[in-house]
Amino acid sequence: MYLINFQSKNFITKFVGFLFLLFLIFLPFIMKAPYIKHVFIMVFIYAIVAESWNILSGYTGQFSLGNAMFFGLGAYTSSILLIKYNINPWIGMIIGGLIAATFGIIIGSPVFRLRSHYFVIATLAINEIVMVIFLNWEYVNGARGLDLPLLPDSFKNMTFLYNKDGFYFISLAFLLFVTYIIYKIITSKIGYYFKTIKGEEDAASSIGINTVRYKLVAISITAFFTAAAGTIYAQYMLYIDPAMVLSSMLSIKIVLIAALGGVSTLFGPIIGAFILIPIIEFTRVFFGGAGQGFDLLIYGILVMLIALFRPFGLITLFKPGKNSQ
């Protein structure tokens, strides 16, 4: 009886998910307002970033408050390659991802010796250093930021100047791709290693798991996908500066999205992005103009209430009984 119920519930979840995906695919053809599409593109990009954060910080348990540096490295690498060497953004995206992953491994090898709160502050500190370096680095135009050249409109150039549909579908497809890869990873042997490291690191190393190596694997996956999302963001906005793509506020936003939806769940970060990003965008439009901080107030109250009363995220609303600690 229980099994049948479980199966049917699982089926309903899949069916609702499938319907929602269909809705997202057909939305641009029904909805013509560019602003709504813009909000959805932001939702997809942030969902990708939060989903990648989830690998390192959710599943592997290494709470990072510095993921904006990977995002920024991706955005800056592809933009610099395009501006200075005329290299296609798609290639720039892969190179940016590889650079971010390498950077993650370089900082990871020392920083992974630190535990819990020391690790949190260390990632925050490295994020700040990277931001200060970019703010003062003439080669990348410092605080003035980079204006991206306007290439001819095409999928090959990852440039769509007149229509938002291109970025809508690129970011949606990439989100699906990242979610699929992460699903494959967490259900594989490596995924179980990650979860063991999170649960009981000493026990994990005592049964012969090289914990540092698997943490490095986790950080490089996270860094690669975050950087790739950074490239999409840069191509979409056509302008980047350190405050946009490297600030610790962005790092914190990434954490909030994942935590809002549900940390270490596959769909949590996506749910979080679908709720938080529209709230941020709309409150900014409705209340932000007066500069009186109503948008911040709503954002802050929401974050506090979630953290105090739904610490495992909104996804627990669908799974009763999993909200205890």
Added chain:
Amino acid sequence: MTLLQILVQALVNGLLIGCLYAMISIGLTLIWGTMEIINFAHGEFLMMGLYLAFWLFTLFAIDPLYSLPIVVLVFFGAGVLFYKFVLKLLVHRSLFPQVLATFGLGLIFQALALFFWSPNYRLVRGNILKGNFQIAGIWIGIPELVTSSFCVTAMVVLFYFLNQTRTGRAIRATTLNKEAAALVGIDIERIYILVVALGISLVGFAGGLLANFYYIYPRVGGNFAALAYVVVCIGGFGSTTGALMGGLLLGVVTSIAGIINPAFKYAAVFLVYLIVVLIKPTGLKGW
């Protein structure tokens, strides 16, 4: 000015501001030490302290120097409320809800500051503490000197309280081992309230002093809080003497990095932090 003079000047400035950094960090490290919660709204409490002093000055013409006891008392009450309504729900929870709830509270404070005081930069003008004087070619600002001597005095009192009084020893016992402390009859709940109220009133004290010479805006807490986290990490979470050492070290580092290239001041801070923490992962005085 000779190179030596510049260096001594930077050292003096660094030590003066370092006392303030230590003062801000001690509240953070006390709360972490007893409750194992990092208060991510700490910088915003500092900001509120600055604005409170600013308001008392502009609305009631009370000089920031004289309004200090009022600020400390208000913050003591605020600390009790902060414990009752926020931290009490977060004890023994995992890192996620702790970071997010306190961070959310910080956002709410920023929103309130924007609402009441607008994003403009404010400055307390025409207060008692101003000007500077010169000893042996070294310039010393009077507000900075008074601030750091107040901070040093407060820290001496605090260390005396923690080491010599029964309540202070109870706090230290709780920091070292909660179960054992409870077994010998220490009321842990009371210690928690006391420590949070103490920590918050210390950061209010720092804010009230800072209002004498620093400009005030809704996001002023951010940089100081970032420095305070680093100070606490360098000193070791939970250690008050560690916070003092870390604060002075960072004061000197920011000041010396400032003469080489002001832009890389904070980069230098975080670099020093990484070096310290990689050599000794629990900080100078941590466990």
